[in-house]
Amino acid sequence: xxxxxxxxxxxxxxxxxxxxxxxxxxxxxxxxxxxxxxxxxxxxxxxxxxxxxxxxxxxxxxxxxxxxxxxxxxxxxxxxxxxxxxxxxxxxxxxxxxxxxxxxxxxxxxxxxxxxxxxxxxxxxxxxxxxxxxxxxxxxxxxxxxxxxxxxxxxxxxxxxxxxxxxxxxxxxxxxxxxxxxxxxxxxxxxxxxxxxxxxxxxxxxxxxxxxxxxxxxxxxxxxxxxxxxxxxxxxxxxxxxxxx
Numbered sequence: 001x002x003x004x005x006x007x008x009x010x011x012x013x014x015x016x017x018x019x020x021x022x023x024x025x026x027x028x029x030x031x032x033x034x035x036x037x038x039x040x041x042x043x044x045x046x047x048x049x050x051x052x053x054x055x056x057x058x059x060x061x062x063x064x065x066x067x068x069x070x071x072x073x074x075x076x077x078x079x080x081x082x083x084x085x086x087x088x089x090x091x092x093x094x095x096x097x098x099x100x101x102x103x104x105x106x107x108x109x110x111x112x113x114x115x116x117x118x119x120x121x122x123x124x125x126x127x128x129x130x131x132x133x134x135x136x137x138x139x140x141x142x143x144x145x146x147x148x149x150x151x152x153x154x155x156x157x158x159x160x161x162x163x164x165x166x167x168x169x170x171x172x173x174x175x176x177x178x179x180x181x182x183x184x185x186x187x188x189x190x191x192x193x194x195x196x197x198x199x200x201x202x203x204x205x206x207x208x209x210x211x212x213x214x215x216x217x218x219x220x221x222x223x224x225x226x227x228x229x230x231x232x233x234x235x236x237x238x239x240x241x242x243x244x245x
Contacts, residue, residue, distance in 0.1 A: 023118070023220050023227035027111055027162040028052040030191055030234055035060035037106035042095040042149050045072035047079035049109060054085045064105075066091045066098065096144035104154035111162045112142045112174075118164035118229025121222055142174045150178070150186055150237060159186070159235040164228060166219075168205040171231040175201075175217065176210040185239045190216045191232060197224035201233070 028049045033039045035058050041050045044065035054063045065080070065088055067073055073092055080088045093099060095110070115138065116123075142163075149159050163170050179186065191198075201217030203210045217233040 021119075021122075021228050023225070023230045024048060024164065025052060026193070026196070026220065026230060027109060027160050027232055028056070030193070030232055031107050031109055031158055031160040033057055033061065033063075033107045037061045038103070039063045039107045040098070040102070040105040040109070040149070040152055041065045042098060042108060042110045042145060042152075043067060043112055044090075045069070045076040047076040049111060050076065050088060051079055051083055051085060053107075053109070054080075054088050055083075057087055059087050061087060063088045064091060064102065065089070066093055066095060068092065068094050096141065096148050098148050098152055100151075102152065104157070105152055106154060106157050108149040108153050108157065108159045109162075110145050110149040110159065112145050112170075114138065114142070114163040114165040114170050115167055116164050117166045118220075118222070118231075121228060138170055139174060139177075142170060143177055146174060146178050147181070150182060150235070153237045155237050155240055157237050158189070159237065161233045161235065163231050165231065166229055168202050171219075171233075172202045172205065172210050172214050172217065173208065175233045175235075176214060179211055182239075185237060186235045187238050188213045188216045189234045189236050191218050191234050193218070196220070199224075201231070 033053045033056050038061065039053050041063060044050045045067040047065060050063055050065040065076055067076060070092055073090060077090055146161050153159050161175055198218040198220055200215040201219060203212055203214050220227065220230040222229050
């Protein structure tokens with residue numbers, strides 16, 4: 001029919017490949033789920049990172065892909081079905097209060113809703129929004145999502161917090177606040193990404209000072225790698241506190 005879009009090609013529809021922006025693949029690669037592990041993707045739709053982690057498990061382990069909105073579950077399920085992923089379960093819950101009955105997970109990915117400034121190369125209009133008007137509301141929701149992810153992790157488990165925005169108020173400030181609330185529960189793990197240019201997380205912004213170990217979190221800038229922008233923090237649960245449902 002002359003339609004040259006990759007998403008309409010029969011090989012895509014048959015699940016032979018998946019389309020994903022390069023930088024958005026990095027959170028799943030850093031979390032690095034291993035065969036046999038239980039993985040929770042707390043804010044999963046449309047399912048790109050879910051698919052990458054499920055593939056990494058090689059059908060030896062399971063990914064629970066969750067989203068709060070029913071209308072976003074459909075594209076999530078569609079991606080899972082198209083790729084023939086047999087080790088993915090889909091749930092629809094508020095991620096800030098994910099059910100304790102789900103048990104503990106070895107890995108939890110919490111790629112939170114954000115102001116999406118890192119997508120401005122593809123969607124220039126995103127920068128015309130007024131993100132600062134929503135930052136306090138986003139900060140509170142993002143903090144609750146990260147704390148929920150930590151509660152659902154087993155001791156020794158890995159939690160990855162990520163956004164596709166540059167705003168420190170949605171990145172380092174969120175992680176710093178949770179570290180202060182749960183100092184005996186989590187710690188930051190260093191991130192080693194060979195072949196990718198990154199910068200350290202910030203420890204100061206707008207008169208605020210954050211913990212020094214936030215330098216171990218990373219920022220991915222479009223001009224350094226010809227990608228979108230991202231912020232990534234890898235955490236490890238080291239204590240059993242904070243497990244309230």
